[in-house]
Amino acid sequence: MEGCTKCFKYCIFGCALFVVGCCDGIYNCVQIAQLACSTGIKGYADLTKNTEFIANKIKEALGLETGN
Secondary structure, X not given: XXXXXXXXXXXXXXXXXXXXXXXXXXXXXXXXXXXXXXXXXXXXHHHHOOOOHHHHHHHHHHOOOXXX
């Protein structure tokens, strides 16, 4: 039964990512704009550090593992 519950949570996670993916992109865009106007962008890591913000919030809400 535990496996079915985990499967259901991962299905919800996948669907949620599909729905909020554009919001994650917009959030990252706003954060990068603020960084560019303040201290400046130093490298690729600056551009991608906020790309999974909402995805991580969904993982935490569902209680999923946050490993690789």
